Amino acid sequence: YEGMLLRVENAVCVDPDLGYGEWLVDDGTGPLRIDDYIYHFTPDSGTTYNITGILHYSYGNYKLEPRSADDIEVVQIHDVALTQIVEPSENLYNIGTTIMPSVMLKNNGTAAESVTVTVTVSIPVLTKRSFAKSIAADDGMASKQDSVVYEEELVVPVDPGDSVLVIFNEVTLEWPGDVMFGFTATIPEDDINPDDNTIGTSIFVVEHDAAVTEIVSPTEPIYNLGDVIVPEAVVANNGNMAEDIDVYVRICLYGEEVYSDMATVSVDAGATASVSFDGFTIGQPGDYTVVFWTSVCCDLDATNDTMMTSFFVPEQVLPDTQAFFEPSAGSGWEFGTPQAGPGAAYEGENAWGTDLDANYPDNADWRLVTPPITITGEHPVMMFYHWYAFSDADGGRVEYSTDFGETWTPIEPEGGYPGYSDVFGSDAFVGSSDGWQLVTFDLSGLGDGVYLFALHFMSNDAGNDAGWFIDNFMLTDLSSEVPGDVRAVEIGLPEATLHVGEMFHPWAVVANNLFGPTTSFYVHAKIFGPDGDLLYNYRVLVEDLGAGEVDTAYFPSAFIPVTSGTHRIELTVVKAGDPVPMNNTLTATFDVMSGKALAGVGTEIPRAFYLAPVKPNPFRTATTVEFGLPRAAHVEIGVYDATGRLVKLLVDGEFAAGIHNVGWDGRNASGSRVAAGVYFVRMRTSTGFSAVKRILMLE
Known part of the structure; x- marks a missing residue:
């Protein structure tokens, strides 16, 4: 072949192995293949070379073939x-x-x-x-x-x-x-x-430098209304001569000054001095900031002149003796003196905990719910101290509801949650708190309305730990003492299958808000027939129901059905000016049979669909659900907790006409025994029939 002798300088090896003994260099004008056909050389990627060789063209590429070691020089770069x-x-x-x-x-x-x-x-x-x-x-x-x-x-x-x-x-x-x-x-x-x-x-x-080095008072994160704070700080002279240092203090509530003072102190070079001011009496709740600062002539470092702290004054601190919260049905939240976990309440004797004397169980899904809370000011804040130790992906978060627990929305604390929880699929309190911690929730973004707040705890089945403990629940610009708030708790339904012509006395369980005040109100009961006609309308007066009290209102007038079919009962608590009307009404349905049922299950074809009262009720170990079908239908019967979550599906299939029984042993779908509490049995058929019965499971 023919070729020419060529020299390239400052060529960087960009690929040391193209295969077949070839490698690639670039001197800034473009790539060039080097072939070891005459002299074999192993290059280093990124190294710069001066190369002399025979240039020829083969297999679609120009290639330079060095003849010996002398043709390849490593270029030394000095940089x-x-x-x-x-x-x-x-x-x-x-x-x-x-x-x-x-x-x-x-x-x-x-x-x-x-x-x-x-x-x-x-x-x-x-x-x-x-x-x-x-x-x-x-x-x-x-x-x-x-x-x-x-x-x-x-x-x-x-x-x-x-x-x-x-x-x-x-x-x-x-x-x-x-x-x-x-x-x-x-x-x-x-x-x-x-x-x-x-x-x-x-x-x-x-050279000249006065500084605030320490705030002696206030140092607590929480103070109470009426407390007296004596502001005190330590200042230092970091300069090289004695200074007369002016020291100032200012206390602001939501940015508005409520207190200020000034003092002058002589401090030798390199020395410190403590400065105290007149006392300040806390008269309003809210978020306070305290600023100390120094002033000297020709201070050359302004960055250390100021030191700031803050504290919060809650409007309401729940007493140690008041449980306040209500656990959801089946929840394991307990109120009392912690024996496990932190071993003691943050303050006083009592606190809420997922389990006061042992680790929490697997697969927990528990809410600890406040009574209705309304926003009353511009700076609504909810605070509490908590201690927690969670295993694996377990955790807890705070949620709010505007529909009295039908739906829940998570809310983040100031500074956010510490990590991600798999059981929630979102950020939550996870891991360990390493002691009692104060947590703050700014609720100013929620707007006016009535809210429920819940501490929602969940665990998986991969292990457990001490759990979550709550103490010193504090509210500011929020009111849990909704004046005159009364609510309907439970509707009394027939204890057995009701037939045409039989007598039934309605009853209702009602309650006053946990913080009252004592009040009187009416309870209305209305019963509607299968065609929607009003068949029964009666009211009774509940008198002087105290704060936190629960009462059963009995209606002396009996309801005697004259037609068979599904009837609807509606109970309404009526109190003028009740600020929480959403919890005043409950509805339920019950069935009326056309004639007296014959003895023996499964031997009679009922004239209407029905779900009989669960027996026994209350129960401890097992209970039986009876239901009747006038014709064949697809039936679904499930047990639900008080939050509406399915606990176990008892029936889901086709059934012939007749009377049928199904039992429940108090266990969920995974076979674990559920906690004692109120549950509901709901029946639905492909014909559109629906009925619900309340049951109480005992310890």
Whole structure:
């Protein structure tokens, strides 16, 4: 073949192995293949070479074939750089501070280098007057040139690609004002990039400096209405002469000043002094900020003049003896003295806990629910202390409901939740709190309305721990004492199958809000027939129901059905001005049979669909559900907890006409026994029939 002798310089190996002994270089004009057909050479990727060889064209590519080792030269690149000043690292230093100047040095070349690194410390040249007088005079007498006050040189070996930290001897900053640090790196050979051989910075050495170093009072995160706070702080003179330091304090409530004071204290150079002020009596709830600051002439460091703290004053702190919350049905939340977990309440004797004396169980899904709460001010805040220790993906979060527990929406605390919980599929309180912690929820974004708040705890089946404990529940611009709020709790339904002509006396369980006040109100009962006609309308008066009390209202007038079919009963609590009308009404259905049922299950074809009262009720170990079908239908019967969540599906299939029974042993779908409490049996058929019965499971 024919070829020509060619030399390429400063070509970087970009691919050391193209196959068949070929490798690829690029000198900046484009890639070129190198072929080891004559001389075999193993290149290093990224290395720069000068290559001489025979250029020829084969298999669609130009290739350069070196003839011997002499045709391949490794090009040595000389390039060192100062990449970062490590010390000084701050902008401000107090006079007398000792630092060790240091800088990062990197060898960007291909050859090992012996680098001379120099540090130079310089200050602006001033007149013979003192630094302070020169600044005060501001007469232009300070020279624009710098005076070198310290210089040091070190020789540092650095291999290619390596970075080293170059540390010089200690330097005591004894020059007030601007101080410049310059670093220079030099090598014997020509550096291809000399622009990065120098680096510098400037600092300011403070002479006059007063600072607030500690807030002695207030230091607690929570104070109560009527508490007296005596503001006190420690101030320091960091300068080089005695100072008369003016110390100020200001207390603000939601940004509005409610207290201020000032005192002057003499402090020697390098010394500290404690300053206290007149007492401040807390008269309003809310979020307070307290600011202390100092003032001296020619203070050269304003960053340490101010120190701030904050505290919160709740409007209402729930008493230690008041349970306040209501656990959801089947929930394991308990109120009392913790024996496990934290071992004691945060304050007082009692607290809420997922289990006061043992670890929580697997597969828990428990809510601890507040009574209705209304927003009464511009800064609604909910706070409490909690202690928690959760296993694996278990956790807890706070939720709110605007429809009295039908749906729940999570809400985040200030600062957010600490992590992600798999059982929730969202952020929550997870892991361990490492002791009692105060948590705050800003509710100003919720707007007006009536809310339920819930502490929702969930666990999986991968392990358990001590759980979640709650104490000192606090409310501000929120009211849990909704005046006159009364509610319907339960509807009394026939205890057995009701037939045409039989007598039934309705009854209802009603309750006053946990915080009252004592009130009287009417309870209305209405019963509607299968065609929607009003068949029964009666009311009774509940008198002087105290705060937190529950009562059963009995209707003396009996209801005697004259037609068979599904009837609807509606109970309504009527109290003028009740602020929470959403919890005043309950509805349910019951069936009326056309004739007296015959003895023997399954031997009669009923004339209407029905779900009989569950027997026994209450029960401990097992109970039986009876239902009747006038014709074949698809039937679904399930047990639900008080939150409406399915506990276990008892029946889901086709059934012939007749009377049928199905039992429930008090276990959920996974076979675990559920907690004692109120549950509901709901029956639905493909014909559109629906009925619900209430049952009570005992311990």
